[in-house]
Amino acid sequence: MPPRPHRPGRRPIDPVILEQGDTVGTSWRHRHQDLRLNTIRWLSGLPGLRIPGRAGRWVARDDYIDYLERFTRHARLHVRCGVQARRIDPVAGGWQVTTDAGHYRGRHVIVATGHDRVPRVPDWPGRAGFQRPIRHVATLRRAADLAGARVLLVGAGNSGVEIAGHLVDAGVRQLWMSMRTPPTILPRQPYGVPLRPLTLPLRLVPEPIRDRLTRAVAHHAFGDLRAHGLPAPRQGPFERMRTAGVTIAIDQGFVGHLTAGRLRVVTVVDHLDGPDVVLRDGTRLRPDVVLAATGYDPGLTDLVGHLGVLDRDGRPSRDAGGHRPTTGLWFIGYRPAIEGSLRRFPIEARRIARAIGNGSRDADPSLTE
The missing domain is CATH 3.50.50.60 (FAD/NAD(P)-binding domain)
Structure with a gap:
């Protein structure tokens, strides 16, 4: 050569x-x-x-x-x-x-x-005796592989929000989305302009102002999603990235599916019990598969x-x-x-x-x- x-x-x-x-x-x-x-x-x-x-x-x-x-x-x-x-x-x-x-x-x-x-999956109590498969999103090759299934998706970071939209599009029978920390969700193209380049000038302004601006963009794009079960994020996106290393979630159909009732937001997983997933509020779900979007x-x-x-x-x-x-x-x-x-x-x-x-x-x- x-x-x-x-x-x-x-x-x-x-x-x-x-x-x-x-x-x-x-x-x-x-x-x-x-x-x-x-x-x-x-x-x-x-x-x-x-x-x-x-x-x-x-x-x-x-x-x-x-x-x-x-x-x-x-x-x-x-x-x-x-x-x-x-x-x-x-x-x-x-x-x-x-x-x-x-x-x-x-x-x-x-x-x-x-x-x-390295994909990270929580070691929930009762996992050893759980009678349903638990998979990390990293192992999912095609959303269509879960068509017709009842899916509990755990985690609402960028990968969780993205794959949720794909799962609904692929025709899952039921999709629950369990989240501990509500994400900041932004459109991929606010006002028809790609989002990522718009964030570059924000590096020049103080973090509180950056967070207020991005929250305003999210609210203008999607409105108040609390009526659909999605709480408002407790931290601004830049603060959360700095303190937890978690970046924003980009909407690729998730919000439309949420507001149309094609997926349901639920609280965090408390423990697993045979074929059931027991949530912190006592609700029992019986999914065909638990899909973990719980980070790396x-x-x-x-x-x-x-x-x-x-x-x-x-x-x-x-x-x-x-x-x-x-x-x-x-x-x-x-x-x-x-x-x-x-x-x-x-x-x-x-x-x-x-x-x-x-x-x-x-x-x-x-x-x-």
Whole structure:
């Protein structure tokens, strides 16, 4: 393969990328087939190659996978598939990554395994004897697989609100939605304009004002949903993102189904009892399946937990997240953003690449076996 061209005055960095899956974009291939990005196409691409216009404004899962494959070829990335990283340790001159395919060493290591790597399902009392299947939304490949079923969907974050709309569209027999914390739901295109770009200027104003503005947009778009069983959120979206790491929910049909009575909001799950789910208010439901949209863990403890770089939630701490120039250990993609994570990834990547290039001009930052 010929060397990758680079701009004059810039030092090329040719990293080795370790991919646990069998091919590029494995995590995207495991997502449900109804998925479409809720960030607009031109804010979802990677540097140097745009997502083609034929993918539409809201890119479908398979089109995004195709884009990732083309980007890998375009950028001539050195990806080693089928290699799972187990542990990262400091060694003389840099770091050692222990994998199931041997050891790799490098002056710099960038951890980019994603904030949603390990699905999280609550350990409800009575779960061991529960007589119905419990699945995380991450395992659902097609909403149509649950057509005709009575479904209890637990969790009202962005993934829960999104999949609820798909489930009703797919023809589930009954859909209950159990929520602990009511979400802030915003339209994907308020006033016909894509939402995510509109949030960028809000970064310049104080958080309370941002929260008031977004609440006003939500109320103007959907009105008061309390009459339909959806309480008003107790926190503004920016405050909740800062304190809990939970971003807004984007409406893709959910609100219309809710107001039409095609789904029902219920309170939190208290315990499981044989074939029944018992809610906190004593209500008993008998679903065919419980679908958990209850979030993810980053799964970083085994990899870097011994290095003192994680916070109490198992995510890179503020002191470590993305900026460790003195040690050469970097993290990317672990901080949520109202404007969408796909826009932030290239920004974080450029910062890390610039810091590596400026601070280590005499060192080879790539991994070697």
